[in-house]
Amino acid sequence: MNSKEFSLLIEAQRKDMPDMSYMECILHYCEKNNIEPETVGKLISKALKEKISIECQKLNLLEKTAVLPI
Numbered sequence: 001m002n003s004k005e006f007s008l009l010i011e012a013q014r015k016d017m018p019d020m021s022y023m024e025c026i027l028h029y030c031e032k033n034n035i036e037p038e039t040v041g042k043l044i045s046k047a048l049k050e051k052i053s054i055e056c057q058k059l060n061l062l063e064k065t066a067v068l069p070i
Contacts, residue, residue: 006043
């Protein structure tokens, strides 16, 4: 499995379960497939990392970064 395939699986799972965060979707996928969460780190794409980062900032788990208006 490559990074793109993994991201698509997580995005599909997120769409099916919108009440779960991206991090929860990744952990749920790992649990369901008997995979250690540490091993999927290399499969997380840059776009997925950005989405996780935004969720963590909203939950005050990460420092907020300045975002330029579009």
